[in-house]
Amino acid sequence: MPTSSRLCLFDDTGTQEIQRLPLPGDKDGVRFGFVPDLKPGARYGLRAHGPFDPARNHRFDPSKLLVDPYAVRLDRPFVYHPALVAPPGQRLDSAPWVPRAVVTDVERDAEPLPSSPPGFIYELHVRGFSQRHPDIPDPIRGTLKALAEPALLDHIQALGVDTVELMPSAAWIDEAHLTRLGLTNAWGYNPITHMALDPRLATGGPADMRRAVEAFHRRGIRVLLDVVFNHSGEGPVEGPTISYRGLDNALYYRHAEDGSLVNDTGTGNTFACDRAPVARLVVDALRHFVETMGIDGFRYDLAPILGRDDDGFSPDAPLLKAIASDPVLKDRIHVAESWDIGPGGYQVGRFPAPYFEWQDRFRDDVRRFWRGHEETVGDLATRLAGSADIFGGNGRKPSVGVNMIAPHDGFALADLTAFAEKHNEANGEDNRDGHGENFSWNHGIEGPSDDPDVLEARRRDVRALLATLFVSRGSLMIVAGDEIGRSQNGNNNAYCQDNETLWLDWPNADRDLSAFVARLAKLRREHPALSADRFLTGGIVEGGAVEDVVWLSETGAPMDETDWREPERHFLGMAVYAPRRAEDEESERAIVYLNAGHVAVEAALPQPRPGHRFRLFLRSDEPEAPSPAVPEGQKLAVTARSVFVLIEESPN
Secondary structure, eight states: OOSEEEEEEEOTTSOSEEEEEEOOEEETTEEEOOOTTOOTTOEEEEEEESOEEGGGTEEOOTTSOBOOTTOSOBSSOOOOOGGGGOOGGGOOOOGGGSOOEEOOOOOOOOOOOOOOOOOEEEEEOHHHHHTTOTTSOGGGTTSGGGGGSHHHHHHHHHHTOSEEEEOOOBOBOOOHHHHHHTOOOOSOOSBSOSSSBOTTTOTTTHHHHHHHHHHHHHTTOEEEEEEOOSOOTTOSTTSOOSSHHHHHHHHHBOBOTTSOBOOSSSSSOOBOTTSHHHHHHHHHHHHHHHHHHOOOEEEETTGGGGGEETTEEOTTOHHHHHHHHOTTTTTSEEEEOOBOSSTTOBOTTOOOTTEEEEOHHHHHHHHHHHHTOSSOHHHHHHHHTTOHHHHOSTTOOGGGEEEESSOSSSOOHHHHTTOSSOOOGGGTSTTOSSOSOOOOOOTTSOSOOOOHHHHHHHHHHHHHHHHHHHTSSSEEEEETTGGGTOOOTTOSOGGGOTTTTTSOOGGGOOHHHHHHHHHHHHHHHHOGGGTOSSOOOSOBOTTSSSBSEEEEOTTSSBOOHHHHHOTTOOEEEEEEEEOOSSTTOOOEEEEEEEEOSSSOEEEEOOOOOTTOEEEEEEETTSTTOOOOEEOTTOEEEEOSSEEEEEEEEOOO
16 A cells, blocks of 8 residues: 555646645555545545555556546546656656546435346447437437437337446546557446546536436336446556556556466456455445446446456355345346456356356357358257256356347447458457457358348348347347447457447438337247246246247157257257246247248148147248238248247137
């Protein structure tokens, strides 16, 4: 810890440092003091005195103005400048380039919605979402204020979204290499303060987020916030000193035995979340968002770091347990990205209750099936059934897994069917960044095409991918804009593209596709056979005498070992049952056919129950087609590259 600390007060403009006050208190490693008559609106920073001894992981430097980690509002965004990294010997005051924290009165009376599984999640980039929307006033485009506008709320509600997940909104700084390239960090996964919102997104401070959340709540939509507690934007050892590094570098960051920073994040540093002050900061930040803004829950970036100590990851880590047991947080929604690049970094399926988890296996197995890989029907069936191989233990349910086809960090959904290779040249790293294996395809032409047949084939595949997602067991997620056909021009790592690559192209939105997504969500919502929160195992349905799932071949009979092992099989049928929801209801049966082949398949339907018939509710190849009943005994031509959904119904 520092040998002494100073509170630096600034004038009303934040330009002139007018006073430095010592913090005389010292208890349990915390420096503190009381300043009489310090009113809301006052601007301040911190300076820490102590040894600058990198060999012992100490980097105290009073020439560096430091931002309070507990600040809840900043007067300006972070800006990278060489002064932030200048060594102490230069005595170069960094204050001109560091935001001032603003003393802020916040009300802690916000009310989240009642907690439940996240359902249908809509991952949303705040700036990119509204930046090009014609119905949003220019002054608030790209901000949290825009999210409360009816034009955006109406669109999201019409889709049938249960939960909006906002990508990081905490104040962040651009990486040095982006500054040199003339680029900016658009995604925001490089935060400094974890409570203060970025002033570019929240010009009105915490009140902007609260108003946006309340607007969603009035529509019955929950709001999750993507939080980044695995590292800070101070980066590697040659990075800036803005907050934690100057306050107590040895405490906040994990170091290797040789004194180098541990880099389990790929960003240059890693928070030591097993240490009590760091864990307390995380819990306090989460409580702040719930109590003052009504946030319904959180998505944790590179979440294994929250459960890692010097011996590795543990599901019983103190911080994970502290979040799960905290009286304010225990009933909130907690979604973990269950991997990082540290040792033992892949932990999907190992997070304890109440954590939900992102599902990369679903993403890859579904893409491989539709791309045409051999021997993929077994993996697809496992994913559609809820991924019990990953989440089936300890009494968990399929909703624990968040299924997705295209999350923010990768290809846009439309680009999956238009680019066989990534095209990240605009990022300035010679296309080295981003995932190399994407299981994507291009229909014979890489990128944009004027060929109507190619364009229609791509649109058809996008609809098939979406339909596959919506008939799967588990929670599910799409990225905002994928429902209107967004493209990133083949860039699968658009984190630094604060431009039309990332901003949604509302004027050219594919409204037919968004209507298709809304129809999928409605179908899922109204038919429990497609959405019941229980794994499909082939066991007998409660209250009935039928299996919960039967995997069908095109003959209408259950698939046998030969069918499952057929390398060239690209067709899968799924007959699913849901238990009765009430005594006077009968169990519901749905049939789903998925044909990733390039020719139609004549599928024989199973026998309907007496007094029932099958109705074709949805076909992804012709989303506007009517919903005819299928006569008993008639075969169904399941067209190439399509998903068909039938519901068994009583004509009466």
